[in-house]
Amino acid sequence: MxxxxxxxxxxxxxxxxxxxxxxxxxxxxxxxxxxxxxxxxxxxxxxxxxxxxxxxxxxxxxxxxxxxxxxxxxxxxxxxxxxxxxxxxxxxxxxxxxxxxxxxxxxxxxxxxxxxxxxxxxxxxxxxxxxxxxxxxxxxxxxxxxxxxxxxxxxxxxxxxxxxxxxxxxxxxxxIGGTEVYRYFKREQGARTAAVVSYNQAASAAYARLVTRGLKAEGYKVVTEQVDFALPNFRAAAADLKEQGADLVFDAMDTHGNAQLCEAMDDVGAEVTAKVTNVQNWTSSVADDYKDAPRCRNALWATGASRNYEDxxxxxxxxxxxxxxxxxxxxxxxxxxxxxxxxxxxxxxxxxxxxxxxxxxxxxNRDKSYTARGLLLPVTYEERAEPPESREACVSVARWKDGEGWVTQGEMSDNCFDVPQLSYQP
The missing domain is CATH 3.40.50.2300 (Response regulator)
Incomplete structure (x- = not known):
């Protein structure tokens, strides 16, 4: 993968x-x-x-x-x-x-x-x-x-x-990194416009540029929003992504910033197909973390490479x-x-x-992938002299629903795509 x-x-x-x-x-x-x-x-x-x-x-x-x-x-x-x-x-x-x-x-x-x-x-x-x-x-x-x-x-x-x-x-x-997450939302959810929200801070902005590059490689219209780290105006960012008609929202922020952004999105009535987060935020504490943003909370999707702990x-x-x-x-x-x-x-x-x-x-070091009894997408360790330009990659996807928790969206071993591999500086 x-x-x-x-x-x-x-x-x-x-x-x-x-x-x-x-x-x-x-x-x-x-x-x-x-x-x-x-x-x-x-x-x-x-x-x-x-x-x-x-x-x-x-x-x-x-x-x-x-x-x-x-x-x-x-x-x-x-x-x-x-x-x-x-x-x-x-x-x-x-x-x-x-x-x-x-x-x-x-x-x-x-x-x-x-x-x-x-x-x-x-x-x-x-x-x-x-x-x-x-x-x-x-x-x-x-x-x-x-x-x-x-x-x-x-x-x-x-x-x-x-x-x-x-x-x-x-x-x-x-x-290198693949664009399978962006391909998934494009193919399975029909998304076409994505917003990327970041702080005006070097690491946050650099990561936002990586996400933007991947989205553009998948043909998205990308709306970039940057907020001040010290005095963030999330309401203005939320209003703009609503005006631009964003289907998806990605971010380069911490959980606290995400929660504030979600509150602002609820306040201005910005409804999206998915507010996409990552595996580290794939937790049962979502209800508390996003307690003041019920609409945005129920638009949270998480992506990763392991089987949903709710399965x-x-x-x-x-x-x-x-x-x-x-x-x-x-x-x-x-x-x-x-x-x-x-x-x-x-x-x-x-x-x-x-x-x-x-x-x-x-x-x-065996020449064999590992799945931990199906808990992981196949993990391989190879030593390729050159990075591949494209590769089949799979993604585990879940969305949050109040009263149900994280609900798996399709079998992860079936959410697979042949996607480009983009190079980046760590």
Whole structure:
């Protein structure tokens, strides 16, 4: 599959807006008791590390979803006997959202505690990525908030990569992203005009330009709206996108800004086919986050590369939901952290008792895609010398409906399109 431009860069843009609140939903520490029918794990524990920006400039809950999903998976795995009778021992580290803190976490987990692998990394500044790679420690299923997973060998982000990963980002410093999200709304929803709203701030504006470029490549008429970061006039932006007849609204803003924009859209009567957000905002907290914008709230759509956590007709989702049944707020990032832990577990099981860094890395480097029992669109890691000009890419889509939550829009493995791959500077 192709990683859409949207996935990582919207985070990078929001991250630099350090005066904003976090976008995710924090999960309390899970505490699942071991089932009485499963033997307790025996033998030497298998130690893994999870690095998370649990405290960061964008709020304490923004990055914790992957960690909490992974921990819940390992807790349930241990309750069922672990891996070949060995418990998975999880060591966590909060890097504080800084490069210095990240390097300290890498040193602590990789060098001192000698973890077999890192799992479900979600770091604001993955400054220690090169050290992880040099140590040949597999990093399994991390969130590609920056370009590390398209830069270094032994790092395997949750969405895959085609880049050479030879120490430089992508191909000659440029990454690629597909336009499948824009194609989806054009084909399935008949959208033709899209508004892109950003702050007058460098990272936000740069990301907005990427979105605009992708939309234009798909033939959209694009309306750009920029608001002042310090004193944003969302009402004026909302009035203009209504006047321009926008079918879709994309943004390069944080959740707080999105909520304010939605309120303004409701105030001026701007109705759109979809107010499109990303996987990080695919959470059960929407009703609270957008409590003052009921019309816009019910026009929220989310896109990503993993199966909707509301799809309880799927066995793999049911297991995730059962493990998280005591959780107050659910999120798609939790499900992706769960999938990352499953990925590591499958790799470790392939080692047949001798779980080493090298063995796990061999599994990750297989010439075979991975889906985490259908929770992920097929994830592949290749090393193409040149970036493809086009590629078939699929997208998972859901829309919010009050009283129902996130409602899946079509089977994600069927929402597939042959789309151009646009290069961009990370």
């Amino acid at each position: 192709s990683r859409p431009v949207r996935a990582a860069e919207v985070l990078a843009a929001a991250v630099l807006l350090v005066a904003v609140a976090g976008c995710g939903s924090r999960l309390p520490e899970s505490d699942f008791e071991r089932g009485s029918t499963a033997p307790a794990p025996s033998g030497a524990p298998i130690r893994v590390g999870i690095i998370t920006s649990a405290t960061s400039p964008v709020g304490g809950s923004a990055f914790t979803g992957p960690r909490d999903g992974a921990k819940a998976y390992f807790e349930r795995l241990n309750a069922r006997g672990g891996i070949d009778g060995r418990e998975v021992e999880v060591r966590t580290c909060d890097d504080g959202g800084s490069g210095v803190g990240n390097n300290e976490c890498v040193h602590k987990l990789v060098d001192e505690q000698r973890v077999v692998a890192l799992v479900a990394t979600s770091s604001l500044d993955y400054a220690g990525a090169s050290r992880v790679s040099r140590a040949r420690v597999p990093d399994v299923g991390g969130q590609p908030i920056g370009s590390a997973y398209d830069t270094y060998p032994h790092l395997y982000g949750i969405y895959g990569s085609l880049a050479p990963r030879d120490g430089k980002p992508g191909w000659g410093g440029k990454l 309880t007709d799927q066995p793999a989702v049911r297991e995730f939901r059962d493990a998280m049944k005591d959780t107050k707020a659910l999120s798609q990032w939790q499900l992706e952290g769960w999938a990352a832990a499953m990925w590591f577990t499958d790799a470790a099981k392939s080692c047949r008792g001798d779980v080493t860094r090298a063995c796990v890395d061999r599994f990750m």
